[in-house]
Amino acid sequence: MKAVVFEDVGRPGIHDRAVPSFAPDEVLVRVAATGICGTDRAILLGEYPARRGVVLGHEAVGAVAGAGAGVGSVAPGDRVVINPTYHCDRCRLCRRGLPAHCGAKAGREVGVDRDGTMADYAVVPERFVHRLPASVSYRRGALVEPLACVLNNLAAARPRWDDRVLVVGAGPIGALCALVLARRGARVTLAERDQGRVALARLLLPRAVRVLTAEEAAGAGRPDVAIDTTGALPGDVLGAMADGGTVVVMGEKEAGVATVPLRSLVTRGIRLVGAGPYRPADFALAVDLARELPLEDLVTHVLPLERYAEALAMLAVAPAAPATGGYSAMKVLLTTDEGVAP
Ligand SMILES: [Zn+2]
Ligand SMILES: [Zn+2]
Numbered sequence: 001m002k003a004v005v006f007e008d009v010g011r012p013g014i015h016d017r018a019v020p021s022f023a024p025d026e027v028l029v030r031v032a033a034t035g036i037c038g039t040d041r042a043i044l045l046g047e048y049p050a051r052r053g054v055v056l057g058h059e060a061v062g063a064v065a066g067a068g069a070g071v072g073s074v075a076p077g078d079r080v081v082i083n084p085t086y087h088c089d090r091c092r093l094c095r096r097g098l099p100a101h102c103g104a105k106a107g108r109e110v111g112v113d114r115d116g117t118m119a120d121y122a123v124v125p126e127r128f129v130h131r132l133p134a135s136v137s138y139r140r141g142a143l144v145e146p147l148a149c150v151l152n153n154l155a156a157a158r159p160r161w162d163d164r165v166l167v168v169g170a171g172p173i174g175a176l177c178a179l180v181l182a183r184r185g186a187r188v189t190l191a192e193r194d195q196g197r198v199a200l201a202r203l204l205l206p207r208a209v210r211v212l213t214a215e216e217a218a219g220a221g222r223p224d225v226a227i228d229t230t231g232a233l234p235g236d237v238l239g240a241m242a243d244g245g246t247v248v249v250m251g252e253k254e255a256g257v258a259t260v261p262l263r264s265l266v267t268r269g270i271r272l273v274g275a276g277p278y279r280p281a282d283f284a285l286a287v288d289l290a291r292e293l294p295l296e297d298l299v300t301h302v303l304p305l306e307r308y309a310e311a312l313a314m315l316a317v318a319p320a321a322p323a324t325g326g327y328s329a330m331k332v333l334l335t336t337d338e339g340v341a342p
Contacts, residue, residue, distance in 0.1 A: 001016070001018070001019050001119055001120035001121050001303055002014055002015075002016065002119065002120055002336070003015050003016075003017045003055045003115075003118060003119035003120070004015075004056050004057065004305060004308045004334070005017075005039055005053060005054065005055055005056070005121070005263065006043055006051075006052060006053070006054050006055075007052065007053070008052055008055055009045070009046035009222070010044060010045070010046070010202065011014075011044075011083055012044055012056065012308060012309070012312065014141045014305070014306060017055070017119065018123050019120070020115070020122070020123045021123075022066060022067075022068055022119060022123045023068055024068035024069045024070040024071075025068055025070045025071065025125055025126050026037055026067075026068050026071070026123050026124065026125055026126065026231050027064055027066070027067050027068070027071055027074060027080075027123070027124050027125075027126055027129045028064070028066035028067070028121055028123055028271045029060070029062040029063070029064060029065065029080060029121065029122050029123070029124055029129070030063050030064075030065040030120065030121055030336075031060050031061075031062040031117050031118075031119060031120060031121060031122055031336055032062040032063065032138045032283040032335060032336065032337040032340055033056040033060065033061055033062075033114075033138050033139070033142045033302070033333045033334065033335040033336075033337065033340045034058075034059055034062075034118050034142070034333065034334050034335075035059035035060075035142045035143060035145070035172075035299075035331055035332070035333050036057075036059075036311060036312065036315060036331075036332045036333070036334065037057075037059055037089055037146065037172075038060065038171065038172075038173065038251075039058070039112070040056050040057060040111065040118075041113070041244070041312070041315055041317050042113070042252075042253075042254075043056065044166045044312065044317050045317065047253065047254050047255075048062065048112075048254065049112075050111075050112045050113065051112070051113040052240050054111065054112065054113060054114070054115060054116065055111065055115040055116045055117070055118060055122075056111050056116050056118045057110075057111045057116035057117040057118030057119070057334070058082070058084035058112075058114075058116050058117060058145065059084070059117070059143070059145040060081070060082045060084075060112040060117035060122065060142070060145075061079070061080065061081045061082070061132065061142050061144075061262055062079075062080060062082075062117075062138075062337075063076075063077060063078065063080070064076050064077060064078045064080055064129070065121065066248060067126075068126070068218075068261055070126075071126045072079055072126075072132075073126060073129070074126070074129055074131060074272055076255045076318035077279065078131055078253075079131065079132045079138070079141075080129045080130060080131055080132060080236075081105070081129075081130050081132050081141045081142075081144045081287060082117060082122070082124050082128060082129060082130075082145070082146070083128040083130060083145070083280070083283045083317070084108070084109075084110035084111065084116070084117075084128070084145065085099075085128075085277050085278065085283070086088035086102070086105070086108040086109070086110065086125070086128060087099035087100070087102035087104075087105075087108075087280075088102050088103075088104040088108075088317075090104070090342040091104050092289075097279075098194045099137065099276040099279055099280060100152075100276055100278060100279055101276060101277075104275075105208050108121075110124075118305065118308065118334055119305075119336075120305075120336050125316050130144075130283065130284070131201075132144075132286050132287070132290075133287070133290065135289075135291055136287075136290045136291060137296065138340045139296040139299055139302070139333070139340055140290055140294070140295045140336070141184075141290060142299070142331075142333050143172075143176065143290075143295035143296070143298065143299070143331065144213075144283075144286045144287055144295070145283075145286070145291050146172060146173055146176055146281045146287070146290065147176055147286040147290065147295060148278040148283040148286035149173070149250075149277060149278050149279075149282075149286055150173060150176045150177050150180055151180070151278065151282045151286055151289075152182075152275050152276075152277065152278035152279065152282045153177075153250045153275045154177060154180060154181070154227070154248075155250050155275070155282075156248050156273050156274075156312065157225045157227065157246045157248050157273075157274035158246065159181075159186065159225060159307055160224070161185075162224075163186055163187070163223075163224040163225050164187050164189075164221065164222070164224050164242070165181055165186050165187065165188045165189070165221045165223060165224070165226070165227070166188075166189050166191060166217065166220075166223035166225070166227070166237070167181070167188060167189070167190045167191070167224040167226075167227045167229065168191050168198045168226060168227065168228045168229060168233075168234065168237060169191075169192060169228070169229035169230040169251060170190050170191075170192035170198060170200070170201040170211065170232055171197065171229060171327075172196075173229045173231075173250065173251070173329045174190060174192070174201075174227070174229040175190070175201055175204065175205060175298050175330060176295070176298065177227050177229065177250075178190045178201075178205055178209045179205060179209075179293065179294075179295075179297075179298070180289075181183060181209075182205070182206045182208040182209050183206075183292075183293060184294050187224070188208070188209050188210070189209075189210045189211075189212055189216050189217060189223070190205070190209055190210065190211045190212070191213070191216075191217035192211070192213065192214065193211050193213070195213075196211075196327045196328055197327050197330070198211055199314050200261040200300065200329075200330050201330075202235075204297050204298055204300070204330060205297075207233045214234070217299065218236060218240070222240055222242040222245070223241060223242060223243060223245060224241075224242045224244070224245050224246070225228045225245060225246050225247075225248070226240075226241060226245065226246075226247045226248070227248045227250055228247065228248065228250060228251055229250050229251045230251045230253075231249075231251030231252045231253030232251070232253060232256050232258075233247070233249055233254040233256070233258040235258060235259060238258075238260060238261065238264060238270060238272070239261070239264065239272050243266070243269055243270075244267045244268070244269045244270075245268075245270055245271070246270070246271040246273065247270065247271070247273070247275050248273055248274070248275060249272070249273070250274075250275070260272065298330050298331045299330070299331045299332075299333055300309070300329045300330045300331060300332065301314060301329050301331075301332045301333070302332075302333045302334075302335055302340055303332065303333070303334055303335070304334070304335060304336070305334045305336050307334075308334055311332045311334055314327070314328050314329035314332055315327060315329060315332060
């Protein structure tokens with residue numbers, strides 16, 4: 001089978017690999033599509049550690065092609081989405097209800113140190129495979145995993161009905177945050193520095209979302225909740241918060257550092273929180289909500305697996321990227337299935 005492999009920093013490559021074998025409690029998935037994530041991007045830029053030689057990708061949908069003897073919940077032919085956040089259920093953190101922070105992750109991070117889904121096939125333990133509702137296309141289902149992440153982080157803000165919400169960064173995660181918030185009637189502003197992404201967000205998101213440049217957002221009133229999806233928490237965000245507000249840091253950058261005026265946390269009652277990846281219940285909720293959320297609206301490009309270099313260039317990763325380093329895409333999917341319409 002074909003697979004997109006992390007050879008080294010700045011060097012993805014397409015390799016011929018054997019179709020992986022599977023254990024009695026595992027499922028072989030014929031991958032239909034994999035979304036390219038900020039994590040894949042960070043791995044290739046050398047900003048996120050990963051095992052050399054690993055197959056990249058973790059946001060995947062496909063059809064069950066084979067199932068181990070002990071598998072009962074899915075059968076060959078079923079359309080599924082993969083939950084790539086494996087956990088052991090045995091370590092202290094899992095037992096404390098924090099499986100997303102499982103202490104036994106080494107060798108179990110899909111597309112990081114365990115072979116991922118940018119390939120014709122992937123093997124997944126049965127309990128991390130979810131059947132897709134009949135009404136959810138592959139194109140939509142490919143965004144279930146980032147949606148789960150968004151749901152967990154929005155919940156961490158403990159949102160209220162009358163919140164004014166600022167989402168910082170209009171990449172796929174910021175855009176998903178805005179989509180979900182707009183759907184539940186929140187007053188949401190999306191702030192973005194990159195002109196290309198401002199234009200894309202205005203085009204793709206519902207009218208209820210105010211999409212502003214970073215300068216415009218600075219004068220747009222005090223938010224009660226801010227979600228930073230950039231990992232670079234702009235210093236002015238904390239100062240701009242309404243009293244009693246909550247800032248959720250969602251983006252991650254290895255070198256991301258912020259200087260926080262501690263007194264403002266005390267005197268103004270500002271909460272600064274991190275939530276990290278989702279719990280299994282968030283993933284199940286994301287599968288369910290995908291029935292009604294038009295997630296595919298954020299997919300701007302679908303390319304065959306072989307054209308991975310072109311796809312990465314659209315996300316300002318490859319040497320082939322324009323010198324400006326700008327973004328010309330929102331969510332990009334790599335596909336091995338002609339049925340996933342371009
Ligand atoms: Zn991801
Ligand atoms: Zn664990």
